[in-house]
Amino acid sequence: xxxxxxxxxxxxxxxxxxxxxxxxxxxxxxxxxxxxxxxxxxxxxxxxxxxxxxxxxxxxxxxxxxxxxxxxxxxxxxxxxxxxxxxxxxxxxxxxxxxxxxxxxxxxxxxxxxxxxxxxxxxxxxxxxxxxxxxxxxxxxxxxxxxxxxxxxxxxxxxxxxxxxxxxxxxxxxxxxxxxxxxxxxxxxxxxxxxxxxxxxxxxxxxxxxxxxxxxxxxxxxxxxxx
Amino acid sequence: xxxxxxxxxxxxxxxxxxxxxxxxxxxxxxxxxxxxxxxxxxxxxxxxxxxxxxxxxxxxxxxxxxxxxxxxxxxxxxxxxxxxxxxxxxxxxxxxxxxxxxxxxxxxxxxxxxxxxxxxxxxxxxxxxxxxxxxxxxxxxxxxxxxxxxxxxxxxxxxxxxxxxxxxxxxxxxxxxxxxxxxxxxxxxxxxxxxxxxxxxxxxxxxxxxxxxxxxxxxxxxxxxxxxxxxxxxxxxxxxxxxxxxxxxxxxxxxxxxxxxxxxxxxxxxxxxxxxxxxxxxxxxxxxxxxxxxxxxxxxxxxxxxxxxxxxxxxxxxxxxxxxxxxxxxxxxxxxxxxxxxxxxxxxxxxxxxxxxxxxxxxxxxxxxxxxxxxxxxxxxxxxxxxxxxxxxxxxxxxxxxxxxxxxxxxxxxxxxxxxxxxxxxxxxxxxxxxxxxxxxxxxxxxxxxxxxxxxxxxxxxxxxxxxxxxxxxxxxxxxxxxxxxxxxxxxxxxxxxxxxxxxxxxxxxxxxxxxxxxxxxxxxxxxxxxxxxxxxxxxxxxxxxxxxxxxxxxxxxxxxxxxxxxxxxxxxxxxxxxxxxxxxxxxxxxxxxxxxxxxxxxxxxxxxxxxxxxx
Numbered sequence: 022x023x024x025x026x027x028x029x030x031x032x033x034x035x036x037x038x039x040x041x042x043x044x045x046x047x048x049x050x051x052x053x054x055x056x057x058x059x060x061x062x063x064x065x066x067x068x069x070x071x072x073x074x075x076x077x078x079x080x081x082x083x084x085x086x087x088x089x090x091x092x093x094x095x096x097x098x099x100x101x102x103x104x105x106x107x108x109x110x111x112x113x114x115x116x117x118x119x120x121x122x123x124x125x126x127x128x129x130x131x132x133x134x135x136x137x138x139x140x141x142x143x144x145x146x147x148x149x150x151x152x153x154x155x156x157x158x159x160x161x162x163x164x165x166x167x168x169x170x171x172x173x174x175x176x177x178x179x180x181x182x183x184x185x186x187x188x189x190x191x192x193x194x195x196x197x198x199x200x201x202x203x204x205x206x207x208x209x210x211x212x213x214x215x216x217x218x219x220x221x222x223x224x225x226x227x228x229x230x231x232x233x234x235x236x237x238x239x240x241x242x243x244x245x246x247x248x
Numbered sequence: 249x250x251x252x253x254x255x256x257x258x259x260x261x262x263x264x265x266x267x268x269x270x271x272x273x274x275x276x277x278x279x280x281x282x283x284x285x286x287x288x289x290x291x292x293x294x295x296x297x298x299x300x301x302x303x304x305x306x307x308x309x310x311x312x313x314x315x316x317x318x319x320x321x322x323x324x325x326x327x328x329x330x331x332x333x334x335x336x337x338x339x340x341x342x343x344x345x346x347x348x349x350x351x352x353x354x355x356x357x358x359x360x361x362x363x364x365x366x367x368x369x370x371x372x373x374x375x376x377x378x379x380x381x382x383x384x385x386x387x388x389x390x391x392x393x394x395x396x397x398x399x400x401x402x403x404x405x406x407x408x409x410x411x412x413x414x415x416x417x418x419x420x421x422x423x424x425x426x427x428x429x430x431x432x433x434x435x436x437x438x439x440x441x442x443x444x445x446x447x448x449x450x451x452x453x454x455x456x457x458x459x460x461x462x463x464x465x466x467x468x469x470x471x472x473x474x475x476x477x478x479x480x481x482x483x484x485x486x487x488x489x490x491x492x493x494x495x496x497x498x499x500x501x502x503x504x505x506x507x508x509x510x511x512x513x514x515x516x517x518x519x520x521x522x523x524x525x526x527x528x529x530x531x532x533x534x535x536x537x538x539x540x541x542x543x544x545x546x547x548x549x550x551x552x553x554x555x556x557x558x559x560x561x562x563x564x565x566x567x568x569x570x571x572x573x574x575x576x577x578x579x580x581x582x583x584x585x586x587x588x589x590x591x592x593x594x595x596x597x598x599x600x601x602x603x604x605x606x607x608x609x610x611x612x613x614x615x616x617x618x619x620x621x622x623x624x625x626x627x628x629x630x631x632x633x634x635x636x637x638x639x640x641x642x643x644x645x646x647x648x649x650x651x652x653x654x655x656x657x658x659x660x661x662x663x664x665x666x667x668x669x670x671x672x673x674x675x676x677x678x679x680x681x682x683x684x685x686x687x688x689x690x691x692x693x694x695x696x697x698x699x700x701x702x703x704x705x706x707x708x709x710x711x712x713x714x715x716x717x718x719x720x721x722x723x724x725x726x727x728x729x730x731x732x733x734x735x736x737x738x739x740x741x742x743x744x745x746x747x748x749x750x751x752x753x754x755x756x757x758x759x760x761x762x763x764x765x766x767x768x769x770x771x772x773x774x775x776x777x778x779x780x781x782x783x784x785x786x787x788x789x790x791x792x793x794x795x796x797x798x799x800x801x802x803x804x805x806x807x808x809x810x811x812x813x814x815x816x817x818x819x820x821x822x823x824x825x826x827x828x829x830x831x832x833x834x835x836x837x838x839x840x841x842x843x844x845x846x847x848x849x850x851x852x853x854x855x856x857x858x859x860x861x862x863x864x
Contacts, residue, residue: 039267042257043500047264051500054552055271057583071584084258112552114271223255228334231255 027064027095030105031125037086037235038116045080052092059108064095078129078239078247079201082208085137087236093125126248133242134182135201137209141193143222143230150220151188154195157219158184164215166207177215180207182244198240209234256330264501265293266327268319268341272497272550274310275342282314283426286340286350286387290357290366291776293321297497298505300559301393301414302356307493308415315422318342318350319497322365325773325780328372338373347373351425353387354418357395357402360753361746361776366391367405367768377765379407379453384436388425392418396450397481397528398706398813401756402764403452407436408443411816412481412528413514415491417448444475448482451475455815457758463799465757465810478817481528483853487514487535492543495550507555507588508547512540512572516561517841517859519848520618521629521832522660524705525561527825528818530850532565532841532859537572544576548585555586563589564596565842567859573604590614595636602647612651613644619660620670626835627662629709629828634674641678645685651694652678658724658741659702659716661832668724671697672731679736696738699728701747705754706813707820709828714804715751718744745783749775751801757812760800763793819850 036048043051053073056063065071078091102122109119158178166175182198199207213232216222223232239247257263278284287306289296296302296319309317318340323331331337337346347353353373355366370377375386382389391399392410399409410417424443428434444451454475458467470477484490492511499506515532516525535543544556556576560566573587580587589605594615617632619625625632641652656671675697682693701721704713716724721744732739753760767789774780790797805811807826824847828838838846841860845851851860 039264039269040500042263042267044264047500047502050502051498053554054498057552057554058549065584083263112271114269116269226255226259226330226333228253228255228336231252233254 027097028099029125030094030096030102031123032092032094032105032109032119033121034090034092034109034113035086035088035118035120036081036090036116037088040114040116041084041086044083045077048081049075049077055109055112056094058112059105061094061100061105061108062097064097076129079132079135079206081236082210085209085234085236088120089236089238091129091239093129123248127241130203131241132239132247133200133202134198134240134244135236136198136238136240137196138235138237139195139197139209139212139232140235141195141216141222141232142191143193143225144191145222145230146188146191146193148189150193150222151186153220154186154188154193154216155184157215158212162215162219164211164218166211177207177211180205181212198244201239202242209236253334253336256327256334256336260327260330261324262293262501265321266323266341268344270497270499272495273319273342274306274316274497276310276316278316278343280313281316282429283316283352283422284345284350285309285315285317285352285354285422286320286347287317288320288322288338288347288353288355288366288369290322290355290362290369291774292324293499294501294503296321296356297499297503299356299358300509300511301358303493303496303509304491305354305356305392305414305418306497307495308491309418309422311491312419312422314426315419316342318345320347320369322369322773323372328368328773331372338369347387348375350387351429352390352422354390354392355406357391357393359776360395360401360750361781362395363402363753363764364768364775365773366402367764368773370405371768377405377768379405382407382436384434386436388436388439390418390421394524394528397524397816397818398754398756399450399452399816400758400812401753401760403758404761405764406452407440409450409452410482411448411450411479412818413484414482415484417446417482420446421449441472441475447480450479450815452758459759463759463796465812468810468812468815478815480817480853481819483531483819484514484533485854487511487533488539494543494546496547498551505557506553507557508544508551508553509557509559510540510544510547511535512558512560512563512566513859514560515850515859517565518562518631519629519828519838519840519846521627521709521828522618522657522702522705524708527707527709527820527848529561530818530820530848531854533854534567534859537568537575540572541575545579548583554584555588556580557588557590559590561591562593563591564593564601565840567842570600573601577604593632594640595632597640597643599643599647602643612653613641613649614653614655615640616655617674618655618657619663619667620656620672620674621667623835624660624663624667624670626837627832628660629832629837631837631840634677637674638677638681641681642685645682645688645693648689650682650689650691651696653696653698654678656697656699657702658699658728659721659747661702661710661713662835663716663724665724665727668728669731671699671728672737675732675737676734679734693736694738695736696740697732698740699725700742701744703747703750703754706811707816707818707825709825709832711755711811711813711825712805712807712809712829714802715748717802718748721747743781746776746781748797748801749783749786752797753800755800755805755812757800759795763789763795766793819848819853821849824848 391406513534
């Protein structure tokens with residue numbers, strides 16, 4: 022049980038550049054060390070193997086960058102938000118920055134959607150590509166999704182709340198809002214997978230064909246910014 | 249590196265192995281740097297980042313303001329394939345610049361089975377693998393690490409080797425390189441000749457080697473009078489003042505030793521006759537308790553690790569162990585930092601130590617009796633008695649442990665089947681000890697017996713010995729498997745083929761470089777990894793190269809044979825090694841360095857701060 026008097030703190034941070042290759046588990050271990058280095062008086066779980074208690078919002082898939090990661094911790098003694106921010110930034114690698122520190126009012130389970138920007142570079146892309154991408158997700162688009170209970174075929178269009186696309190020769194940009202709640206969630210990597218299968222994009226394995234995914238914002242069920 | 253390789257990184261396993269950017273990595277302004285060193289580790293990131301030697305040398309070299317030392321690890325074959333497909337040469341983690349642009353490519357060789365990977369890294373860098381083919385514009389290729397104590401099998405690939413402890417030596421080499429580049433006297437040949445005059449550097453191309461018709465060495469001598477006949481290894485005199493990294497690079501991905509590795513002392517007082525580390529790291533030099541505690545506090549503040557491991561060859565031989573652990577525990581327990589003491593000897597395991605290491609988190613215990621009978625333990629100079637082992641495990645059981653690991657070796661000189669049966673008897677006795685112990689845990693006991701194969705190592709009293717044949721090692725392993733019937737004992741043994749290859753390279757000479765090169769060309773690498781090791785492929789390679797591996801692995805050498813590694817002087821005299829070898833056959837032990845100095849000769853290297861009693 023968590024004693025009531027512990028101070029709840031929410032940390033919003035970015036994780037960009039090469040740090041996208043750091044998995045969620047590795048991030049959790051790294052974060053634990055960062056918090057110890059920063060000298061935050063974090064609350065430890067009790068028991069045989071005490072661990073600093075940390076709760077992350079929707080884990081970030083490996084290969085995706087983010088400007089809206091969130092971590093909740095509990096402190097044993099009060100410290101100003103500014104102080105926490107400075108101490109963490111001093112100990113973060115350069116591609117991770119604390120954006121905001123505050124007292125959380127809403128629980129992570131209120132997150133229902135996540136807003137992403139996907140940038141595609143490929144010699145195969147033309148001005149027409151954007152239209153093809155939109156058309157692909159307008160109708161039914163079946164794909165194999167790995168879940169806890171095994172693999173299943175799903176129609177990913179049902180998970181897409183919004184999708185805008187734009188393209189020119191060699192480059193396309195997609196702005197999309199994907200379901201990311203407890204009931205329904207979709208990794209943006211599956212969107213890329215659908216492009217691979219249906220539009221022959223990102224299939225060459227050559228370094229002139231590459232993409233990036235940026236997580237911009239977590240949203241509530243009413244598409245408001247989750248804080 | 250100019251190219252965006254995200255497509256590649258997204259398609260390989262563990263891409264974070266190749267991206268760097270960790271907290272604590274050292275970035276410098278290229279424009280202000282005179283000499284760039286790529287420190288290469290011929291194994292994966294996870295293995296290399298666990299290596300304390302690399303952390304020390306990386307930090308020590310970067311202390312020099314005119315030097316930038318960067319890291320590079322061997323790409324896993326999936327990454328190598330993509331790099332070769334896309335013409336991406338080997339690059340460092342810090343600047344991502346290709347290694348070919350560097351001044352020095354330093355390769356750390358920790359074990360013999362990394363040789364193909366090491367040569368492959370040179371090839372992946374786009375550099376000629378044979379030293380004779382490299383020009384003045386190519387990086388100098390420097391070798392080091394434990395394998396440099398017999399550098400001969402890889403002598404043709406390297407320009408120069410650092411022998412012994414490198415933290416001072418490598419800085420001197422970088423200084424010489426920078427100076428010669430600046431005053432315009434640098435050519436590869438001039439630099440190597442000059443470097444051969446520095447203490448602790450061996451330049452293989454400056455020596456003539458001739459062979460007898462039977463393959464043994466007829467002559468091994470320097471080509472020029474100014475080149476030393478033997479290269480004396482370097483040792484750091486004072487560990488209290490020598491460089492130690494207080495702000496190590498923090499890996500994101502889990503590495504093998506992902507904790508604070510606090511070096512407590514160097515060298516070992518014991519003198520086990522099979523052990524290379526016990527000989528080559530002589531003399532014993534300790535850190536003071538104050539320095540140890542200060543370094544622990546600093547590294548904790550700089551890393552946030554929650555485990556401190558006191559590292560050394562035999563931690564219980566540290567003369568201030570109780571004082572040091574008391575001081576460390578006075579603050580580590582409060583911060584929930586786990587203190588671990590690997591390499592504990594059973595004869596010095598006490599209730600107090602047991603209590604100390606079971607502080608925050610708990611793990612099983614490991615002891616290494618090495619041999620199953622007292623006679624064989626005496627022959628190898630282990631100096632451990634059954635009663636000590638029983639006492640140690642009883643304390644562990646009383647302290648709540650129910651898991652014990654015991655390490656042994658097969659194929660030791662003078663070993664008989666009686667000795668092998670002794671392993672089984674000893675393990676059963678440990679099981680019995682558990683059920684006799686009052687206050688033991690309620691769980692069933694688990695005793696793991698892990699048996700490796702003896703590999704004769706250069707610079708040890710057993711350096712002249714031949715390894716057991718593959719057949720003999722196999723039948724010994726099977727014999728023991730039949731003897732161990734108790735379900736509470738788990739028996740693991742090492743693949744004898746791996747040990748055989750290790751023996752070939754351990755005792756190898758320059759003629760083996762042909763085989764290593766051929767193997768690399770055939771795509772062989774990561775030989776230490778089960779998924780890539782192929783004894784059969786190696787046999788093909790040796791066959792193709794006309795190399796008889798029995799000559800290296802199983803042949804017993806005579807005391808007067810010129811050994812390939814005689815050019816390296818570790819400070820321990822050949823006379824001492826011969827006398828130790830003879831005593832093994834009489835099952836006579838030698839007292840440890842604390843009890844009595846046996847005059848090995850290494851005290852001459854340690855200056856006034858060595859532990860050696862004669863010096864005190």
